[in-house]
Amino acid sequence: MNISIIGTGHVATTLAASWSKAGHAITLGSRDPQSKAGQFEYPVASLADAVAASDVIVNATPGGQSVEIFTSIGADTFAGKTVIDVANAASPSFDLIYPDSSLGQVLQDALPAAKVVKTLNTAAMTVLVDPSSLSGESSVFVSGDDDGAKDTVRGLLGDLGWASDSIVDLGGIASARGAEYYFVLFFALVQAGGPQFNIKVVR
Template sequence: MTRIAVLGNGRVGGSLATALTRAGHEVTVADRAPGAAAHAARTARIVINATPGAGSLDRLAALRGELRDKILVDVSNATVDGPDGLPADLLYPGSSLAEQLQEALPDTRVVKTLNTMLFPVMTAPAILTQAPDAYLSGDDPQAKETVRELLVSLGWRSEWITDLGGIRSARATEAAILFVPHVIRASGFTPFAISIAR
């Protein structure tokens, strides 16, 4: 059992919190109440950023003290949305939200993952007809191994999880979000993951 704080209680955060609790972890969800995020982060071993990516950097940088020596699992994508509310461009072109977070939080071990799929797949990868991929980006190998174990507890098979290397590799997976609106317009809001065929 791991003590986990989920920052963000929308569809992504709520789904992750429910699935992680079901997997036997001790989960706290931080709502928008003053001080809730700080308290949740302070008492957790792993903190999951499921806040809207456009505001994540400011929100988490304010928690620098509470996030010291923690693993921060970043599942968000920082985008500029188009008129239809779907991602139209990247907020940090030439970089990534994960890199920005790692720079702002040097005493926190940031790991990027689960950001290349629609949210139902995050907690139920077996719902897809083909094996999906989840990617890990981060500078700390031990933190990535811990996150890999967390994904396995959510139903991800180890061979579906690919370590892409350092935190800089997150800019590649974050850029993949630009596929999403086109796939949704073409096929509807059907669960999918951006995976590598082998």
């Protein structure tokens, strides 16, 4: 599968390495691709070219800048594409930027012809790309309005090592608010004991 990851930071390159290892073709999208040339094992393209190159687009930009970056590309460019939003929109003081909504919902509203799926935002990315690094089983969440897009995301989560019964479907994109609200507790837990942990839904 061709996957374009918008961003070139730690989250983007961590995901790129894991999905590339699983056999996917990765393109990184940058606002200044010339300055990134030769720095990565993957091609770096302009934002518009990266979106055009793939049917699956990953938002790995800083959450507070994501909407501006994605709308600058043009909403029509995303028509029919699956947009995987892994970012948390928080201020430098770790307050939620969208306290009455979520970044996933705002992106879906801004890109109405895209199929936005929220996932991979409730643990450190090093844990999310390698769930076996923890001593026990844990959970990962998906939210989105399009069932086909969520099926695609489940497959990509499986490529990262997530068992199907560890993937919790929260429902439509409106439910992304819950996953993003968890960022407040996640940050407190990091401060209390470091980032190498996750949570598990137990019934």
